[in-house]
Amino acid sequence: MTGAKSAVVIGGGISGLATSALLARDGYAVTLLEKRGDVGGRAGLQERDGFRFDTGPSWYLMPEVFDHFYRLLGTSAAQQLDLVRLDPGYRVFFEGRSEPVTVAASREENIALFESIESGAGAALERYLDSAALTYEMAKKRFLYSTFESFLPLFRRDVLRRTRLLVRLLTESLDKFTARYFRDDRLRQILGYPAVFLGSSPFSTPSMYHLMSHLDLEDGVYYPRGGFATVIDTIAALARGEGVDIRTDATVTSIDTRAAASGRKPSVRGVTWTDSAGESHSLAADLVVSTADLHHSETRLLPEALQTYPESYWKKKTAGPSAVLVSLGVSGSLPELDHHSLFFTSDWKHNFSQIFTEPTSVPSPASLYVCKPSASDPSVAPEGSENLFILVPVPADPTIGGRADDAVQRIADDAIAQVAEWAGVPDLADRVLVREVTGPADFASDLNTWKGTALGPAHILTQSAFFRAGNVSKKVDGLLYAGGSSIPGIGLPMCLISAELVIKRLRGDTSTEAMPTPLTRSPAVNRARDAGARR
Incomplete structure (x- = not known):
């Protein structure tokens, strides 16, 4: 790594671990700083008297996104995890009704289930799931893997010919959308609940997100044996294998910058952090990626003059719910x-x-x-x-x-x-x-989350896709962001994609599709490393 550019990643949740692993594979000398004693962030683990409790995400959806991330690092989900497809997928209890509804693992069984509850609902679900699958594939191909640095790649034929549909899906609520297909309240609740995964409400979430029903009613729900902490463990191990220096009990107190020449932005020069004994340290870096809560990163770690998303920005935003776990x-x-x-x-x-x-x-x-x-x-x-x-x-x-x-x-x-x-x-x-x-x-205290939200900014229209906070500072060169607060949004798969978007941003890659696997070192990083080695 002689002469390699240096990077500091703030936060040891799944976004921080994934970002650090990809940066190291891309040729950076990476140090990850996590304020808690263990990595994992929201995807934490508690152990007591023989019980192992996942304290965060527990639905393994979008398995191809996980597998793609692992493949960027030269492995696969099958090699890293012992995945079980849940059958049935889940059970739903309704207030005032004695019998729960059990959602199956396959599309065909769920079509039959819906038909047994409401006449004609089976055929309606077929149409609904067809639409969900089409929307999901379009989202993966054109929106989820985009940094939105340029909008030109969105002006593709497949997007333009669906402009009217996209406008309706973005402006109509998920609840109204499902009501056009189904009368029974139970079915509408089953189809509306995925809004909660997005930190929102079916009454304010755009119907674009009906794509979530493709995941749980057709693709299936999975579980990694050992719990979701095993996902964190595998990514942390891969990061270390790429050479990442992971330091816990390391609380970042500021993102440090250097003044620029006239007409240019300041640039990062590193971070200041304190250890468990309260001793302060400085760590120089060419690049800083904060995967901590974006509100905390911007309003607590930067001076007001250098904040892209100051307090005034957050006063106009909607937080996702918190939770009692x-x-x-x-x-x-x-x-x-x-x-x-x-x-x-x-x-x-x-x-x-x-x-x-x-x-x-x-x-x-x-x-x-x-x-x-x-x-x-x-x-x-x-x-x-x-x-x-x-x-x-x-x-x-x-x-x-x-x-x-x-x-x-x-x-x-x-x-x-x-x-x-x-x-x-x-x-x-x-x-x-x-x-x-x-x-x-x-x-709020353990994870520095804005308003104590358990998830992040809600996925309402004005906080989704290119309306969501971007992954690069507009005020400081060399400062990027990843995690659920920024694009593409909430959830473990989205956090893995956000790590990949850091690499795409650094490379000026404005494509809208996932990067080829495995990740190969960029020519620019190779040149910087070689130049440093010659000095």
């Missing part, structure tokens, strides 16, 4: 619950308005998500017990509290009671052996 180790079996279970209230429009519309409040009862990974993976719980993870969506508001607050513990109590009643497990609370709770204040 409840990790439970439960004695005995829980056949009433599937690997994934959803609990939908009858007035869920009111639920969403409580979360997103001022004055906000915590829904009760809430539309919950429950994960039981022990259904598919005995390694996450001791024999004879179950591993449960309950997610309660709440407003993005740190004043709701954190793990030490009684209010957050009461929200957890209510969620456990709701699951017990709706799923028919009356003794659930009495069987709890281990309990860990996280609240909005913990997201």
Whole structure:
């Protein structure tokens, strides 16, 4: 690496690990700084009394995006992970109805399921999924892998001939879109729920995102044995294998810049960070990529004059929801619950308005998500017990509290009671052996998230695609961004793509498709390395 350009990556979540691995493969000497004691970020891990709790993402969707990322590094998802396709995909409980709906693993079974609930809904789902698949492929080909540095590549025939369709998909809400296909509220809720994965509401999410139904109702839902922490472990190992220096307990306190000649922007010269003992250090770098929360990166690590996205920008933006996360180790079996279970209230429009519309409040009862990974993976719980993870969506508001607050513990109590009643497990609370709770204040303090959001800026129209924050500073040369706050958006697959977009931005690659695999070192980096070696 003699003479290689140096890069600092801020944040050891999946975006930071993926970005650092790709930068190192591209020829940079990379140091990753993570403020916590472990890498993973939102995709964290808690271990207690034999239970392994994923504390973040738990739906493995878009498997081809994961595989493509691994292939950039010369391997594959099949080599790195032990993936299980869940069958059934998930179970849905509805308030006031005694029987849940079990969503299957295949398109054909789900078409039959919808038809059994509403006459004509099977044929409607076929049309819906055809549209979802077409929209998904167009998004992958023209939008998700674009830095939007140039809009010229978007003026392709396949995009232009669908202009009217795109306008409608971007301006009509997901809820209104599904209502044109289905009458039964249960089916509309099943199709509208993916908006939550995007940190939004089906009443404000563009219907473009009906593409998500292609993923769970047709492509299938997967699970990596060992939990999602294994995804983090594999990417961290690949990053180290590429030569990345990963330092934990390293809190970045500022992104440092140097003044430029007249008429030019300042440029990065490195970062300042503190170790676990509070001692301050400076680290020089030619390139800085922050994968920390974008609001924190801009408003806390840069002076106001150098902020592309200052506080005034954020005052006009919509945060995705926060959450109360409840990790439970439960004695005995829980056949009433599937690997994934959803609990939908009858007035869920009111639920969403409580979360997103001022004055906000915590829904009760809430539309919950429950994960039981022990259904598919005995390694996450001791024999004879179950591993449960309950997610309660709440407003993005740190004043709701954190793990030490009684209010957050009461929200957890209510969620456990709701699951017990709706799923028919009356003794659930009495069987709890281990309990860990996280609240909005913990997201704000542990992960520096804007307003304590659990996900990032919501995917409403004005915060999607080229309307979302870009991945390069407009005020500082050599400063880039990756992660759920910037393009392309929220979710593990999007975070992996955001790492690739850093490489595309550095190369001036304005194409809209995924890069060829494996990643080969760019000529520009080779020239810089060779020039440095000669000095």
